[in-house]
Amino acid sequence: MSQTITITINGQKITTHQGASVLEAAEENGINIPRLCYHPMLESTGACRLCVVEVEKARTLQPSCTTPVTEGMVVHTESPRVMDARKTVIDLLLANHPEDCLTCEKNGDCELQNYAYQYGIKHTSYKGERKDYPILDDNPFYQMDPEKCILCGRCVRMCDEVVNHHVWDYAHRGFVTKVTTAYDMPVEEGNCIFCGNCVQVCPTGALLPKYGMGKARSWEITKIRTVCPYCGVGCNIYLHVKNNEVIKVSGAEGGPNDTLLCVKGRFGFDFINHKDRLKTPLIKGEDGQFHTASWDEALDLVARRFAEIKEKHGPNAFGGLSSARCTNEENYLMQKLMRAVLGTNNVDHCARLCHASSVVGLNISLGSAAMTNSIADLVEADVIFIIGSNTTEAHPVIGMWVNRPLRKGARLIVADPRKTEFAERAHVYLQQLPGTDVALLNTMAHVIIKEGWYKKEFVEKRTEGFAELAKFLEPYTPEYAERVTGIAKDEIIEAARIYAEAKNATILYAMGITQHTTGVDNVQAIANLALLTGNIGREGTGVNPLRGQNNVQGSSDMCALPNLLPGYMPVTDPGMRGTFEKAWRVSLPAKPGLTVVEMIHAAEKGEIKAMYVVGENPMVSDPDIQHVEEGLKNLEFLVVQDIFLSETARLADVVLPAVSFAEKTGTFTNTERRIQLLRRAVEPIGQAKADWWIIQELARRMGYAMDYSSPEDIMTEIASLVPIYGGVTYERLGIQGLQWPIPDKTHPGTRILHRDRFTRGLGLLAKVPFKEPDEGPDEEFPLILTTGRILYHYHTGTMTRRSKGLHAIRPEGYMEIHPDTAGRYGVKDGQWVKVTSKRGQIRIKAQVTAKMHPRAVFIPFHFVEAAANMLTNPALDPQAKIPEYKVAAVRVEPEP
Amino acid sequence: MSGHDNTEAKSRGIEDILTGYQGRPGALIPVLQETQEVFGYLSRENMEKIAGALHIPFSKVYGVATFYAQFHLKPRGRNIIRVCLGTACHVRGGEKILDAVSKELNIKPGETTKDLQFTLERVACLGACGLAPTLMVNNETHGRMKPENVPALIQNYRGRDREETAVH
């Protein structure tokens, strides 16, 4: 416990903690001290001197942001001497500041302007020289005007301390000092990832976002707090709206991001008003063309065709794909429609394609299918083990938070076939051959047991299966692992030692672990490490799957899944089924349904006749696209509900226009189980409707009474049926949301799972043997293809590729290949190559980089014209039914 | 350092300078100094290498290099001419001397001739006010300068090297 200290500010006695600065102590007690260089997230430098205060017994005025409190200190924050000094500071800053406030984009929102107003400084009394610097305008997202820069250094520190990209620094000296990149080079060359966090903290108009420039004065804007529509971090954002148009996005305080954002969240919102948005329902005519239709026409048609097909072929002729981009309420309703109205369990969604392995694996090993810990407690970790996650690109804001413990001296272990940004910074970097994770993880466990590094007490009290596991792991020696994974054995031992010896070690993993035919095995092998070393149930520890889509946790919780009812209740359990049958007043199918990939196969074989696809784009996202297309074309009736005419929607008989995240209310559950409120910011585009409304209308027209007046109404039903959501009301969610489990209305939510006991009782030490990937390289296809996401795009690109800036920065796909491998196949950097697997072929540009494993190549999956999923292998994990996106055998040939 | 040593030093690459400093951010200033000593100035390429080896952001290396007057980011001439514009020299026509040098070399103060023979700089007081107006070439001071003497003086230094005329 830190000591408390009592000081007096402006005659008021104040108690605060040791180590606080005078500025912070004042602020905690509602006394505001002006500041420009100070920012609560950043280290204080005392550069601007605006925050000076008078401290009794001190000769000179003290900058309150860098002056620590001491016992008995007496402070005056507004004495005449202080006020004079502050006026001088502002006056001097204005001396060489352009006086174009009238047209400055920051007008009304500028901290310098506000202080000038507050301190009554109309004109500067100094005739300062002007700096004659050009505006740095070298990228689609933001610009920098050095003339408006007051050298406070917030941007420098933000980029350095938090983002860890060090784009900015002070250059030159004296009057000509400026904040810039080395040699004023374009910021992207200077390592910028366009997160815009520097832009957000800039107090003046020096750093400005380019979107929305000239579109609104600050006072014409309404700010609505909602949740980012992209990844599972679930960053809280403000949508800045004028005349029903979103013109800017900024990061909101609190929540999982506490103002930080990445490039997608901050600058990737222009898809909302994109001209391609679907504005009316579309019905495909005899001529094969789409014709606009009214909602009544479209919904009646769908209801009639669904009824006919059900009549003729039975309920299992339907397949439904729900979406991790839709809200919890919509996912709940979608699975309810499929089960209660159409009568089938054939409902699934893209969680199948990203974290089905986590859902299965963690449920078996620990009993709860989610991140065990919270993003915020990462900072407590002294060892971070990242495996199969390119965190800085796929979960950028979590990547930024990982910088915190690293700056405090935490050690980093990274295992990845690609040398990612974190791999570059790792204390131990393990470059395993794709698909050999179980061999690596089992060997780490083997070493931990052999060397006696495991936590005996924890293993005895909280786990089961230790003796069997120890025996089972005998053959997983470091020598064995070196042969299989290609990693030197000493490195593996070192990684095991660092992980086991940590006070608090956390594991972060993502699709590099789950998207394998051995996905569930991989997940359980990870859980074993945490269980053996007791690194679970405390701050800074845990087994943490980073979920991909914004609401993939929630859509899993709502169980738009073929074998589970909401809240992970097996459909095969008559008791569980009974609960839902009673609530929904129907009898429910007992047989588990088909998963995404299985539905496509069934469609190809003619067993599934009709599909209802909500917000998914299997024509780009699913493995082996050629077969997806054949399957979908073979359907009698396809309904697609989306915000754009996606590749999949083009094949539909009826297209229903849905609203985007900005136009709706509901909840998303982020990767740390935090249920957060989405608030409607703009009116729907055209006649687009919220997904929940559309589903409800369909149910009604098929004779099933659904009568929800709002998403909140649906949540009330969810809370009554799903125990982990039991305590949720919109009112309680408020600003910060709640982390499940929330068993009742008074429960505060759960930051860390498995504190005193595992959800399943004891943690299960599972024996998972290493198995080769489904498809190994051979003479014809000698390289391993692995796929993934890049920072600037998101999934099938329907949104990000319609964002001007994101598209401009990364307009096309590419294939990463190691220089040695490239040399062997005669491939040069930037050259077009043909990549072929057993299933298909694509053309793509090569990017030669030493980051890649020499025996593998990497292709991002966002680009339909060079779709990685033409090549990927649809082979499935036997339990999770997740396809093996991360390993396929390919051949690479340069084009002449 | 004698001329001989310097030639030897020049054959050292930036890589040689950096051995021993890998991953030591604290060594930035000594490394910059050593690099400048060997190469005469800090090239962009060398600073990038320094940033990489010491694990310091390039923007920071650039910031430090531009902060201290001792560092030069452009190649410097083999001879450095410093014309004094201190009070005494100013009064006694220092500007005219500067103009004459500038004209003779066809460069402005702060610049270097294309053939890398001369760099022209101005200084405030060389501490030889009694001899005003003064200028200094490398480490040699020349007093009581007259504009018409400038061409001959410069001619005298052509082809020579500042190390040869340096006083140690």
Ligand code: SF4
């Ligand atoms: S946008 Fe992000 S990465 Fe780029 S300079 Fe600003 S803080 Fe740094």
Ligand code: SF4
């Ligand atoms: S650009 Fe903005 S944040 Fe950066 S130093 Fe200048 S005024 Fe401060």
Ligand code: SF4
């Ligand atoms: S990290 Fe994820 S949630 Fe946060 S802004 Fe970026 S895409 Fe959005």
Ligand code: FES
């Ligand atoms: S805010 Fe304290 S010195 Fe700038």
Ligand code: FES
């Ligand atoms: S003023 Fe020129 S030497 Fe002193």
